[in-house]
Amino acid sequence: xxxxxxxxxxxxxxxxxxxxxxxxxxxxxxxxxxxxxxxxxxxxxxxxxxxxxxxxxxxxxxxxxxxxxxxxxxxxxxxxxxxxxxxxxxxxxxxxxxxxxxxxxxxxxxxxxxxxxxxxxxxxxxxxxxxxxxxxxxxxxxxxxxxxxxxxxxxxxxxxxxxxxxxxxxxxxxxxxxxxxxxxxxxxxxxxxxxxxxxxxxxxxxxxxxxxxxxxxxxxxxxxxxxxxxxxxxxxxxxxxxxxxxxxxxxxxxxxxxxxxxxxxxxxxxxxxxxxxxxxxxxxxxxxxxxxxxxxxxxxxxxxxxxxxxxxxxxxxxxxxxxxxxxxxxxxxxxxxxxxxxxxxxxxxxxxxxxxxxxxxxxxxxxxxxxxxxxxxxxxxxxxxxxxxxxxxxxxxxxxxxxxxxxxxxxxxxxxxxxxxxxxxxxxxxxxxxxxxxxxxxxxxxxxxxxxx
Amino acid sequence: xxxxxxxxxxxxxxxxxxxxxxxxxxxxxxxxxxxxxxxxxxxxxxxxxxxxxxxxxxxxxxxxxxxxxxxxxxxxxxxxxxxxxxxxxxxxxxxxxxxxxxxxxxxxxxxxxxxxxxxxxxxxxxxxxxxxxxxxxxxxxxxxxxxxxxxxxxxxxxxxxxxxxxxxxxxxxxxxxxxxxxxxxxxxxxxxxxxxxxxxxxxxxxxxxxxxxxxxxxxxxxxxxxxxxxxxxxxxxxxxxxxxxxxxxxxxxxxxxxxxxxxxxxxxxxxxxxxxxxxxxxxxxxxxxxxxxxxxxxxxxxxxxxxxxxxxxxxxxxxxxxxxxxxxxxxxxxxxxxxxxxxxxxxxxxxxxxxxxxxxxxxxxxxxxxxxxxxxxxxxxxxxxxxxxxxxxxxxxxxxxxxxxxxxxxxxxxxxxxxxxxxxxxxxxxxxxxxxxxxxxxxxxxxxxxxxx
Numbered sequence: 022x023x024x025x026x027x028x029x030x031x032x033x034x035x036x037x038x039x040x041x042x043x044x045x046x047x048x049x050x051x052x053x054x055x056x057x058x059x060x061x062x063x064x065x066x067x068x069x070x071x072x073x074x075x076x077x078x079x080x081x082x083x084x085x086x087x088x089x090x091x092x093x094x095x096x097x098x099x100x101x102x103x104x105x106x107x108x109x110x111x112x113x114x115x116x117x118x119x120x121x122x123x124x125x126x127x128x129x130x131x132x133x134x135x136x137x138x139x140x141x142x143x144x145x146x147x148x149x150x151x152x153x154x155x156x157x158x159x160x161x162x163x164x165x166x167x168x169x170x171x172x173x174x175x176x177x178x179x180x181x182x183x184x185x186x187x188x189x190x191x192x193x194x195x196x197x198x199x200x201x202x203x204x205x206x207x208x209x210x211x212x213x214x215x216x217x218x219x220x221x222x223x224x225x226x227x228x229x230x231x232x233x234x235x236x237x238x239x240x241x242x243x244x245x246x247x248x249x250x251x252x253x254x255x256x257x258x259x260x261x262x263x264x265x266x267x268x269x270x271x272x273x274x275x276x277x278x279x280x281x282x283x284x285x286x287x288x289x290x291x292x293x294x295x296x297x298x299x300x301x302x303x304x305x306x307x308x309x310x311x312x313x314x315x316x317x318x319x320x321x322x323x324x325x326x327x328x329x330x331x332x333x334x335x336x337x338x339x340x341x342x343x344x345x346x347x348x349x350x351x352x353x354x355x356x357x358x359x360x361x362x363x364x365x366x367x368x369x370x371x372x373x374x375x376x377x378x379x380x381x382x383x384x385x386x387x388x389x390x391x392x393x394x395x396x397x398x399x400x401x402x403x404x405x406x407x408x409x410x411x412x413x414x415x416x417x418x419x420x421x422x423x424x425x426x427x428x429x430x431x432x433x434x435x436x437x438x439x440x441x442x443x444x445x446x447x448x449x450x451x452x453x454x455x456x457x458x459x460x461x462x463x464x465x466x467x468x469x470x471x472x473x474x
Numbered sequence: 475x476x477x478x479x480x481x482x483x484x485x486x487x488x489x490x491x492x493x494x495x496x497x498x499x500x501x502x503x504x505x506x507x508x509x510x511x512x513x514x515x516x517x518x519x520x521x522x523x524x525x526x527x528x529x530x531x532x533x534x535x536x537x538x539x540x541x542x543x544x545x546x547x548x549x550x551x552x553x554x555x556x557x558x559x560x561x562x563x564x565x566x567x568x569x570x571x572x573x574x575x576x577x578x579x580x581x582x583x584x585x586x587x588x589x590x591x592x593x594x595x596x597x598x599x600x601x602x603x604x605x606x607x608x609x610x611x612x613x614x615x616x617x618x619x620x621x622x623x624x625x626x627x628x629x630x631x632x633x634x635x636x637x638x639x640x641x642x643x644x645x646x647x648x649x650x651x652x653x654x655x656x657x658x659x660x661x662x663x664x665x666x667x668x669x670x671x672x673x674x675x676x677x678x679x680x681x682x683x684x685x686x687x688x689x690x691x692x693x694x695x696x697x698x699x700x701x702x703x704x705x706x707x708x709x710x711x712x713x714x715x716x717x718x719x720x721x722x723x724x725x726x727x728x729x730x731x732x733x734x735x736x737x738x739x740x741x742x743x744x745x746x747x748x749x750x751x752x753x754x755x756x757x758x759x760x761x762x763x764x765x766x767x768x769x770x771x772x773x774x775x776x777x778x779x780x781x782x783x784x785x786x787x788x789x790x791x792x793x794x795x796x797x798x799x800x801x802x803x804x805x806x807x808x809x810x811x812x813x814x815x816x817x818x819x820x821x822x823x824x825x826x827x828x829x830x831x832x833x834x835x836x837x838x839x840x841x842x843x844x845x846x847x848x849x850x851x852x853x854x855x856x857x858x859x860x861x862x863x864x865x866x867x868x869x870x871x872x873x874x875x876x877x878x879x880x881x882x883x884x885x886x887x888x889x890x891x892x893x894x895x896x897x898x899x900x901x902x903x904x905x906x907x908x909x910x911x912x913x914x915x916x917x918x919x920x921x922x923x924x925x926x927x
Contacts, residue, residue, distance in 0.1 A: 336763035
């Protein structure tokens with residue numbers, strides 16, 4: 022399909038293209054147009070029916086949108102803008118350079134411009150920044166029939182009609198009715214009689230991630246957003262909530278991999294931009310490894326007496342780091358899903374302590390067997406005359422490192438959440454760096470006690 | 475609120491509770507009931523209005539559901555089951571022990587039972603396993619008015635009425651109409667005239683994660699599911715798609731932290747279960763660290779000549795691991811969002827190569843300065859007479875380790891995807907273990923060339 026379209030574009034068969042395009046899904050169409058050279062874009066965009074053109078425009082990436090806006094005449098620009106939903110318009114303006122943003126605003130009428138400026142003023146991570154101001158509002162004294170008339174009148178310009186919001190004269194939110202309720206009610210009942218009054222809503226300045234989590238928890242299709250005076254100012258729809266959930270996950274992944282979050286997709290991000298997102302944590306973690314280096318340096322002379330111990334440093338640090346990541350990642354995910362809270366900290370610690378003892382115990386025993394059979398008998402790694410003590414040192418270190426790793430891994434993210442730092446930052450690399458130092462301390466302390474190093 | 479309810483429960487004020495409960499959101503109510511001792515549960519559940527009772531029941535966790543089912547009389551059980559949607563019934567049966575599942579099936583009529591058994595037969599990760607069979611179906615020759623009559627008739631028992639599916643006599647999917655389209659159309663138009671014919675659908679045996687990704691991509695509220703003969707057999711709704719997306723993310727997190735995926739929330743999982751999910755990878759990674767140990771052992775005697783080099787092993791391995799995780803996690807997330815595909819592998823490799831050269835270069839220079847100023851001049855870590863050569867060895871190793879780490883980190887997940895292994899398994903711990911060995915190889919090879927070790 023895609024190939025055939027690209028062929029038709031090359032052959033400039035606009036008549037056939039027009040027919041194919043008009044039947045296509047806007048998302049798919051935007052993907053195909055992203056493969057086309059920019060100079061063809063304007064012509065192709067012009068053959069789209071007006072409504073579809075706007076839908077495709079919303080799905081395009083910022084570069085393409087900017088290119089098109091700059092190619093549009095004022096009239097064309099206005100035509101596209103008239104078809105857009107308010108939240109999409111605001112998102113586009115937000116991404117454009119100032120001159121383009123200004124040109125867009127000039128094509129909107131005074132009232133719309135005021136609304137756009139209001140929406141632009143909400144902080145980037147607030148519910149206000151993802152809401153749309155177009156929804157169906159009803160009054161309590163309307164009949165079901167009158168409600169349908171209103172839906173027919175304003176519905177074509179709203180993002181969803183399936184949940185209608187009931188407000189009083191000063192726009193306070195009184196309740197909601199779904200179109201399903203309306204369809205299943207007698208037409209002469211009033212909205213006041215059939216509306217649901219226990220409405221779950223959010224405030225414009227609430228964190229958009231918390232608002233998105235409500236969709237996951239309750240299965241909403243839309244959520245009303247009110248201002249400080251509890252007046253209804255907009256709604257968030259489920260598709261925007263899914264976007265927020267996905268962005269949040271990507272951000273968590275990045276933080277957990279010690280990368281500064283970025284907003285663009287991988288292939289759209291330049292090499293230098295990727296470099297800038299990755300180098301700060303790499304530098305910080307490299308410098309902080311000075312501590313592990315310092316600990317080893319302090320024991321350098323003693324290690325040359327029992328060089329076999331050196332070979333097990335990576336295994337001990339690795340197992341410590343892996344054990345810690347297992348806990349920290351589990352806790353980070355549970356915190357973000359709302360499965361655990363700060364008040365559960367002692368339950369979590371107690372559980373991780375027991376899991377740590379089990380894991381540490383099994384690893385300790387398996388390692389002892391492996392050390393004796395493979396490393397000692399088969400590979401003859403130990404020849405200092407203190408073999409047994411060395412092996413015991415390694416296994417005891419393993420046991421305690423795993424337990425400490427589990428505890429550090431579970432405590433750090435919970436504390437981070439409590440002091441309002443994103444728990445994801447407390448994931449693998451940072452925890453691992455701390456545990457590297459901890460496991461060396463345990464190693465040399467144990468060696469001191471067991472071997473008298 | 476929650477405290478007041480718990481107080482009322484303790485005081486057995488069922489009259490007041492009934493009133494409060496009937497106004498509450500089912501999800502919230504299920505959360506509150508999870509705090510109540512099991513013996514109170516049956517009484518409290520019985521005071522709920524029938525429809526709400528079923529909605530609360532669906533939101534409860536498996537333990538509570540099983541307890542209630544066992545406490546129900548056959549008539550009570552049937553009443554709850556009659557109010558449930560088909561997909562929820564199937565999910566519940568799927569989680570129950572065989573005896574309870576059998577009792578549930580006995581309370582359903584023959585036709586429903588046949589349908590349930592069909593749904594139970596779909597593999598756990600297929601679209602069929604998350605679909606519901608209750609939806610509004612229309613015929614092309616119906617008028618808009620007749621369509622509304624049908625929605626009013628069957629709508630009360632379907633999960634969504636907002637998208638209606640148009641089928642022919644043998645249930646082949648012909649198109650869809652939204653209730654919005656119906657409301658905005660003249661009542662005497664036929665469904666055939668107004669329906670959307672380019673319908674995006676999925677097959678029952680498709681991977682449920684791929685189906686959920688379609689909701690993210692297109693912003694659907696529901697997606698039709700067809701069987702092998704292209705007959706409509708069910709729909710997936712957006713709330714279930716969000717659940718799948720969230721489960722998938724949790725699974726990716728677990729795999730990336732070297733944990734076997736589990737289905738229960740953290741606090742609901744027993745200590746032994748958590749232990750079982752974590753120990754296999756810990757054991758595997760511990761044993762595989764034998765390789766790094768073996769490499770160090772091989773150079774043991776040489777290292778005792780230049781002991782200062784030992785202190786930098788953790789830093790080199792750590793930086794290698796971190797650099798590799800940055801790439802692998804970015805690539806894993808981009809693969810699962812569909813931002814990159816196998817055919818992009820050379821673009822990705824070329825990009826990571828350049829990012830690796832930049833990152834490695836900066837780290838190399840910063841480290842040289844730090845080694846000279848802090849480690850050499852200030853802390854006097856080097857005293858072998860070959861200081862400069864040692865420092866150069868460390869920095870060259872750093873440079874090449876970072877580059878190799880970036881390449882390994884990006885290539886492994888893409889190859890995993892290509893051979894149908896979940897890329898998330900190729901994340902941090904496995905990549906890190908490989909890179910530990912690689913960085914040591916580079917270290918000792920460089921030391922051999924530069925110092926002649």
